[in-house]
Amino acid sequence: MIEQLAKNLVSLKKEFAKNYDGKSQMQEVIPISTSDSFPIKQQDLELLHQFATKNPIYYNSYEQTIDNTKCIVYEGDINKYWLNSIQHGSSNAPFSPTWIMSAYVAVLLTKELGYSEIIDIGSGDGRIAYCAKVLNMEAYSVELDEQLVDLQKILVTTLDFHPFCSDATTFDYSSFNLNHPVFFIGGLAQMGGVALATGVIDKIQSHDFWKTTGWVFAGTYSQKYAPDPKNEAGWGTLIEANKLGKLQTISLPTVWTFHETDETPYIFAESL
Amino acid sequence: MSSADEISSMFDSESQKLENFLSKISDNLGISEIIETYYQVMNVTSMISMLKQQLDSENHKTLLDKINKTEQVILGKFNTEAHPKILENLTNSIQEMTKILQSSSGEKTKEQIENESQLFEELRKKMSTKEFVEQYDKGLA
Numbered sequence: 001m002i003e004q005l006a007k008n009l010v011s012l013k014k015e016f017a018k019n020y021d022g023k024s025q026m027q028e029v030i031p032i033s034t035s036d037s038f039p040i041k042q043q044d045l046e047l048l049h050q051f052a053t054k055n056p057i058y059y060n061s062y063e064q065t066i067d068n069t070k071c072i073v074y075e076g077d078i079n080k081y082w083l084n085s086i087q088h089g090s091s092n093a094p095f096s097p098t099w100i101m102s103a104y105v106a107v108l109l110t111k112e113l114g115y116s117e118i119i120d121i122g123s124g125d126g127r128i129a130y131c132a133k134v135l136n137m138e139a140y141s142v143e144l145d146e147q148l149v150d151l152q153k154i155l156v157t158t159l160d161f162h163p164f165c166s167d168a169t170t171f172d173y174s175s176f177n178l179n180h181p182v183f184f185i186g187g188l189a190q191m192g193g194v195a196l197a198t199g200v201i202d203k204i205q206s207h208d209f210w211k212t213t214g215w216v217f218a219g220t221y222s223q224k225y226a227p228d229p230k231n232e233a234g235w236g237t238l239i240e241a242n243k244l245g246k247l248q249t250i251s252l253p254t255v256w257t258f259h260e261t262d263e264t265p266y267i268f269a270e271s272l
Numbered sequence: 273m274s275s276a277d278e279i280s281s282m283f284d285s286e287s288q289k290l291e292n293f294l295s296k297i298s299d300n301l302g303i304s305e306i307i308e309t310y311y312q313v314m315n316v317t318s319m320i321s322m323l324k325q326q327l328d329s330e331n332h333k334t335l336l337d338k339i340n341k342t343e344q345v346i347l348g349k350f351n352t353e354a355h356p357k358i359l360e361n362l363t364n365s366i367q368e369m370t371k372i373l374q375s376s377s378g379e380k381t382k383e384q385i386e387n388e389s390q391l392f393e394e395l396r397k398k399m400s401t402k403e404f405v406e407q408y409d410k411g412l413a
Binding site: 059060075077082087 | 370373374380382385386388389392399
């Protein structure tokens with residue numbers, strides 16, 4: 001069901017991207033109501049819309065029917081966050097989010113895999129952690145960039161996904177009392193993601209919850225980046241070096257693949 | 273046409289292209305012109321390096337003279353004058369654009385946001401062009 005939901009979201013994105021003639025830097029869509037293609041609880045969809053309407057990165061929205069699905073299109077601009085990140089060197093990779101719907105689908109899969117806590121590393125505006133709360137999971141959001149954490153603080157008034165402004169590679173995760181956590185690593189392997197993931201892995205490997213920990217990595221097959229010799233969309237070497245077991249890969253739309261034909265592969269893995 | 277003639281003709285053509293690019297260098301060089309100029313400099317530099325290994329001074333004196341002349345143009349006119357100036361102009365332009373974009377705050381209309389977004393796009397292009405030019409600079413060190 002989740003794989004089909006992901007496929008339907010990719011089709012929706014492709015249809016939307018084909019006809020989009022706006023000028024915004026980033027854009028995404030969220031269905032208005034539950035349907036056969038998007039069998040998502042109405043209450044969850046409403047919470048996803050609330051995240052977008054409250055989020056100051058979006059400056060415009062309008063209704064559009066795409067492939068028989070009534071949606072709201074959200075247009076946004078994240079340039080000032082990009083400028084801040086390059087000015088202060090405050091992050092490994094500039095903020096470029098996944099789609100809110102993609103965050104929801106990816107978190108839904110972790111829930112189905114049996115994880116109960118989400119730790120969103122390099123969380124940007126905290127959308128993955130927010131979706132975890134929408135799905136009644138515990139959520140924590142760790143972000144290095146102060147400006148982005150300030151943005152998250154605007155968004156926690158709907159659902160508190162616990163934002164922390166900290167370097168994820170030095171953060172003390174024992175304070176979260178984790179049992180069956182899954183860490184989402186923000187950033188592509190080739191854009192600082194490997195260093196970030198390695199830092200977090202090193203930090204938690206000695207904890208009791210290590211053996212029950214899951215991992216989600218955002219990958220890419222783009223030829224712009226050097227391929228990983230062990231594949232897995234850039235994450236193969238890290239997965240092998242840390243003895244992780246690959247569980248599944250699903251492709252989902254992201255802001256950075258809006259104009260691309262390939263979506264972003266999300267690699268789900270577990271500590272062994 | 274002999275093989276030496278072919279090589280000589282090809283080198284003449286590429287050197288001429290290079291001279292054309294160099295003659296157009298100014299403070300207002302666009303991004304595509306910068307990239308094209310550097311590619312031509314790198315192209316001719318590679319040709320020179322390859323030909324110098326293959327040609328001997330007895331049989332290919334004329335061509336070697338042309339090669340030395342072009343090499344001097346690259347070393348003198350481009351590496352010493354034009355390249356540092358291009359890098360300096362890019363650095364200044366990036367600083368200026370960054371300052372303008374940082375100082376822009378307050379409520380904006382959809383049109384203002386989207387127009388500003390184009391400036392951000394231009395800034396990103398200039399930054400990657402600067403990275404490309406800096407790579408060339410590293411090669412000179």
